Amino acid sequence: MGDASSASLPRHVAIVMDGNGRWARLRRRPRFAGHRAGVDAVKGVVRACAEKGIEVLTLFAFSSENWRRPKEEVSLLMDLFATALDRQARKLHQNNIRLTIIGEREAFGSALCERIASAESLTRNNSGLHLVIAANYGGRRDLVQACKAVAIEVRNGKMDPQSITPEVLEAGMSLEGLPSPDLFIRTGGEMRISNFLIWHLAYTELYFTEILWPDFDESAFEAALGSYAGRLRRFGRTTEQVLAAQKG
Ligand code: IPE
Ligand code: IPE
Ligand code: MG
Secondary structure (H helix, E strand, O other): OOOHHHHOOOEEEEEEEEOOOHHHHHOOOOOHHHHHHHHHHHHHHHHHHHOOOEEEEEEEEEEEOOHHOOHHHHHHHHHHHHHHHHHHOOOOOOOOOEEEOOOHHHHHOEEEEEEEEHHHHHHHOOOOOEEEEEEEEEEHHHHHHHHHHHHHHOOOOOOOHHOOOOHHHHHOOOOOOOOOOOOOEOOOOOOOOOOOOOOOOOOOOEOOOOOOOOOOOHHHHHHHOOOOOOOOOOOOOOOHHHHHHHOO
């Protein structure tokens, strides 16, 4: 740790995997074919992160707004999620990868919830890459949940409103205990956050690419990491201050 290469490697990468539908349309195939191809792209990026020693990879798989899609697409996405979970849990475990799902999982029904819980408990003690899948996740809702938890503490006289800090709120949110994303990637050309980790992205380096998610391969990921490595993260300070701190 501490050498130039590890310093320029993000600890936490968060990705909005967008463009599956357009990828399929370009091939005159149903949208679902794009989602299926997207799962292969996930495997590639997970492997790359594990090999490079990236600590956390958070993938946006299904947003709290994606329920608005046609019923058939939603149900195909759920099936794909369940199948991928069944097929990949053991492989992730063999590769020392820890899997966590964030988002409101109750909406998925009890069978899928059980599969999620068993994959999480199987991989709980793994010390390699921490893979976080955001499924039925919404950043605003995440923040609201944290506010509710704090409000209850205050109402019960266990907390003084004056002692509410960003750290206190963050402790009530998903990703609790993990470093905030250093690098955000969105494929598919749209330049928006789409209610992903709105709180946690406050100081994240943003990277957008036109590449559609199923085409996002290792070289595309390298390009994103290269862009990140070239950035100077100032966190409000001046360039001179940051460079002086790096030397010292
Ligand atoms: C991202 O691809 C996958 C999910 C949102 C589940 P899209 O399905 O949004 O693909 P486009 O944006 O229609 O191309
Ligand atoms: C964001 O993609 C959500 C996921 C990738 C899971 P969308 O395709 O749903 O985003 P919008 O609707 O274009 O903002
Ligand atoms: Mg999309």
